[in-house]
Amino acid sequence: MTDTAAPTLTVAVIGAGGKMGTRVSDNLATSDYNALYSENSAAGQQAIKDLGREVTPTDQAVPQADVVILAVPDTVLGVVSEAVVPQLKPGAILLTLDPAAAYAGLLAQRDDVHYAVAHPCHPSVFSERTTPEEWADTFGGIAAPQEVVAAFETDDEDLRARAEAVISTIYAPVIAVHWVTVKQLAVLEPTLVETIACMIGEFLHEALEETVNTVGVPREAARAILYGHTWIALTNGLRGSNPFSDACHIAMGYGRESIIKEDWKKIFDDSELDAVIAKMLKIDAVRR
Template structure:
């Protein structure tokens, strides 16, 4: 069977570098790599990767992956989409631009968003390499969430092979909607989970400022992150009665009563407007 052609735009960026490595490792596709930054082009050249012009490779490609910053996905998709052949698939890596209606689109193409879940804290990471692969895409299995933004279901299904290759090794691709993906990212993943990660780090710094030896503080924090997640999310065993009292005190002292409003549509629109640096409200 004829190999499918894939163009990756933004090949020298954080995601682009990872996806470039995985597409090359897969070997099952004809791959083209585009990058606009001179420094990143040089880095790619030192790895023996030839950088091509968008206009040269997009018209023949079956899949075009945009690994550019979300803030420029509007203009980049406006450049790329008119060049795409009918039944080609555009793949973006984050739901923000699609949800905010900033992505260029065309009746003849299919547009898909696919975001990595990252390896689970409860995953079975058996080897040293799997343990060290916190981000995913190297050795530890991860799931992916994917959504069809527009176009044909059959092409969305075909794109899963590319998505699995981009983020390999992949366990499950969860098909959801773009709106559901926006609730997952930014709301669940960044607004809440990444924010709590940074609060944990600040808590460690405060603990050390109070005179607790740093290594003792880290040992206690890292162990308690694991047991707190296991009890709260997996119900491995109950929190003790005294711990429940401390949890309630912490919630009252730290969490605002109306914090769940971050799940409201208005809050999602607000945070996406800030993240995408928009000077206008999100249009629906």
């Protein structure tokens, strides 16, 4: 009888004691993958041990791994990749968790290594959460289902399936992985979701504080109306659930004129994307 069972793949997490490293390791630890955890800081190594896991030195983990996840800060991804890439097995997949370094051309290159990037979408504001665990899992990766956007410029469907299986494990529970290019991923994150969505989230917080602290409206009243209206603004604005009232449209127009700059769409220009990514990576310019 032929043994058709796929061999167990080895996945190494570099930076396994950090925020993302811990999250992805938690999911790998309960998967069928043979997981190896590497970390260079004493605090990170202790955090791995406190979770009952063994620390494997990076130079021992990398040569064994079929997939290496670089969960280190984006600002050091270039230098870490310089050390890791030469030690990879031919045919291994190098998976990063944010597109900035790949987009900026900072990752050490080898022709026989496959480069993938996968970013979690986080559970949607519109997802139907039914359990306390799903409600508590605001980030995703524990109980609330989320989608993932990923880039992997290969025509090899087996390799893509291998990458997708690992990505679906580290960010589980995953509804779907959407494949885009590295550049498209960089337009999604940072431009669409950090430059715009996260900025608006903080802006709402600032507006609430101004309403409470400067105008003197009781916090509970201001918070209640803001939270409810944030929901209706999102569901009307993004899904057309209800029409905004005529008066609301006038107030929205006033808000747009007062707050939004006319040329705001320039943030989608390539030159702006290059500049913001260089700033995030603390480098002079992207290398593209």
